[in-house]
Amino acid sequence: xxxxxKLFLSTYTxxxxxxFSYFIWLIIESKQFKKIIAIVSLLFIIFICYYFFTTxxxxxxxxxxxxxxxxxxxxxLYYLFEQINKPRVLFxxxxxxxxxxxxxxxxxxxxxxxxxxADEIDRQDLDKFWFITFIFNAIKNIFFSIAFSRREAKDKxxxxxxxxxxxxxxxxxxx
Amino acid sequence: xxxxxxxxxxxxxxxxxxFGTIGxxxxxIGLIVFIIFHQxxxxxxxxxxQHLEQEQQKMLLNASIRLQEEERQRIAADLHDDAGxxxxxxxxxxxxxxxxxxxxxQLQSIYNAKQIIDDTIQLIRNISHSLMPPxxxxxxxxxxxxxxxxxxxxxxxxxxxxxxxxxRERLHADQxxxxxxxxxxxxxxxxxxxxxxxIHLTQNLSGNKLYIRLHHDxxxxxxADFDKLNKSNVGLGLxxxxxxxxxxxxxxxxxxxxxxTYYKVTIEIPRLEEEPIAPHK
Numbered sequence: 002x003x004x005x006x007k008l009f010l011s012t013y014t015x016x017x018x019x020x021f022s023y024f025i026w027l028i029i030e031s032k033q034f035k036k037i038i039a040i041v042s043l044l045f046i047i048f049i050c051y052y053f054f055t056t057x058x059x060x061x062x063x064x065x066x067x068x069x070x071x072x073x074x075x076x077x078l079y080y081l082f083e084q085i086n087k088p089r090v091l092f093x094x095x096x097x098x099x100x101x102x103x104x105x106x107x108x109x110x111x112x113x114x115x116x117x118x119a120d121e122i123d124r125q126d127l128d129k130f131w132f133i134t135f136i137f138n139a140i141k142n143i144f145f146s147i148a149f150s151r152r153e154a155k156d157k158x159x160x161x162x163x164x165x166x167x168x169x170x171x172x173x174x175x176x
Numbered sequence: 177x178x179x180x181x182x183x184x185x186x187x188x189x190x191x192x193x194x195f196g197t198i199g200x201x202x203x204x205i206g207l208i209v210f211i212i213f214h215q216x217x218x219x220x221x222x223x224x225x226q227h228l229e230q231e232q233q234k235m236l237l238n239a240s241i242r243l244q245e246e247e248r249q250r251i252a253a254d255l256h257d258d259a260g261x262x263x264x265x266x267x268x269x270x271x272x273x274x275x276x277x278x279x280x281x282q283l284q285s286i287y288n289a290k291q292i293i294d295d296t297i298q299l300i301r302n303i304s305h306s307l308m309p310p311x312x313x314x315x316x317x318x319x320x321x322x323x324x325x326x327x328x329x330x331x332x333x334x335x336x337x338x339x340x341x342x343x344r345e346r347l348h349a350d351q352x353x354x355x356x357x358x359x360x361x362x363x364x365x366x367x368x369x370x371x372x373x374x375i376h377l378t379q380n381l382s383g384n385k386l387y388i389r390l391h392h393d394x395x396x397x398x399x400a401d402f403d404k405l406n407k408s409n410v411g412l413g414l415x416x417x418x419x420x421x422x423x424x425x426x427x428x429x430x431x432x433x434x435x436x437t438y439y440k441v442t443i444e445i446p447r448l449e450e451e452p453i454a455p456h457k
Contacts, residue, residue: 078207085215088222093215104207110204114196130193 010062011053018045018069021105025076028098034079041072060127063120070109070116073139077102077109104144111137183323194401201346224455232407239415254303259296266292309356317352318343321359321377328363328375336363338377347386348448354420355388355445358428361413362390362441370439381447388443421445 005148019042026038035146049065056064084093090122095101215279271288273282312320318340328336346352359377366372373393380387397405405411406418421428431441 061355069390081208081211085211085218090211094212106204107201110200111197113200114193118193130190133193133197 007053007058007062011049012067013063014069015046015049016155018073020089021069024101025073025080028082029076030083032042036084038076045069045072059120060124061116062120063117066116066119067113067155070113074109075106093108095151097151100144100148100151104148108141108146111140111159115125125139221268235406235409236415236419237413240419242412243416251303251307254299258299259303261298262296264298289312301398306351312352312356313349316343316346317356318379320352320356324360324363325375325377328367334367334372335374335375337374337377340379342381343379351424351445352449354424355443358417358443359388359390359431361417365413366392366394366396370396384447386445387448388445389440390441391433393438396432396441397430399430402428424448 022038022042026035029035029038029119045065045068052062052065081093082097084096084099115127115130115133179377233329266289269285276282276285309320309323311323321338321340325336325338328334347355349440363375366375368390372392374391374393376391378389378391380389405414417428421443424445425448426443429440429442429444431440432438433441
């Protein structure tokens with residue numbers, strides 16, 4: 002495998018991981034988990050560099066991609082759990098972020114096996130099944146399109162309970 | 177391991193790949209569906225709670241409006257039934273002066289008119305005091321409560337006493353008025369329904385919270401009864417207590433003493449550091 006292709010694939014994995022994790026880092030609220038994402042990302046960069054310099058590949062950087070998938074999968078799931086634990090009245094699927102995260106999850110879950118085995122199987126076999134990644138890539142893009150086309154719904158949880166509270170803010174309200 | 181072993185045989189590879197991918201997808205979709213349904217369930221529960229809370233608040237609001245109307249009717253009745261006839265009588269006496277030229281009769285009717293006007297002044301003063309006790313305004317909650325309890329004790333039907341342990345600093349006038357009204361309502365309830373032989377009130381300060389506790393030995397209610405009455409359409413006074421306390425972010429607990437001889441009502445009110453309640457306009 003040529004060095005330039007190897008470099009391209011490693012850089013692609015790194016950039017992809019960086020963009021996905023940075024996006025999740027932006028939308029996650031827990032500061033602790035943000036720190037975890039930053040630390041894990043740093044470790045992942047080190048791992049990719051180590052893998053690039055020390056390991057021989059046949060056709061694909063399966064191990065870094067599998068690690069990337071697992072990490073992004075974990076981050077995405079954490080985001081979803083954070084969302085459902087928030088006291089709110091807005092349904093999760095009414096938010097754009099949900100559709101983007103759904104795109105991540107479906108894409109990563111669908112292409113996980115093919116990426117994981119890509120380095121171990123023959124080129125011909127790989128070509129035969131590579132279309133699966135295209136399908137999931139397309140599905141991911143559809144979900145992204147849904148997310149971008151959504152008008153952001155407003156959470157009603159902060160709208161106040163009723164005029165009763167407002168009434169009692171002024172005890173001498175003449176009614 | 178099975179997957180890895182299977183992957184070595186080329187013929188097994190498509191199956192592993194397909195099943196693996198399908199498995200991962202099913203897992204992911206299952207997880208997402210679970211998350212969606214779980215969230216729907218939580219939101220539905222929250223909405224139910226909110227709905228219940230709104231219902232409760234609506235009832236409290238109605239209670240407070242009704243109470244205000246009753247108060248207005250009472251004042252209107254006092255003015256119409258007592259002050260009105262008194263003033264009309266005074267007018268009659270004064271009219272008599274115009275027709276009767278006899279000096280003695282004139283003096284007598286002026287004296288009678290003066291007496292009636294004095295009674296009317298006293299009556300209006302009483303109405304005004306019932307709206308805003310002057311002791312409360314001038315000397316604070318402690319004096320007003322003392323005054324109220326002395327009046328109850330003075331009637332001879334019940335022994336009423338109170339003790340303020342830590343009330344060196346007066347609360348904001350609006351807060352004092354609300355607390356006084358709550359105490360008045362509670363005492364009124366005790367007088368009306370409990371058949372108690374004594375009432376004792378104590379005040380304490382703990383941290384940033386003011387505690388007022390009423391003890392009595394009559395028939396009382398517990399927190400469960402209070403909650404039940406609050407949810408029902410009866411118990412206007414109790415609803416009014418709750419809405420007043422809500423204004424102060426305070427709480428009220430009704431309980432029976434461990435000895436099972438006394439009933440206790442505890443009011444907990446946080447001392448507000450920030451802005452006082454809206455001024456009386």
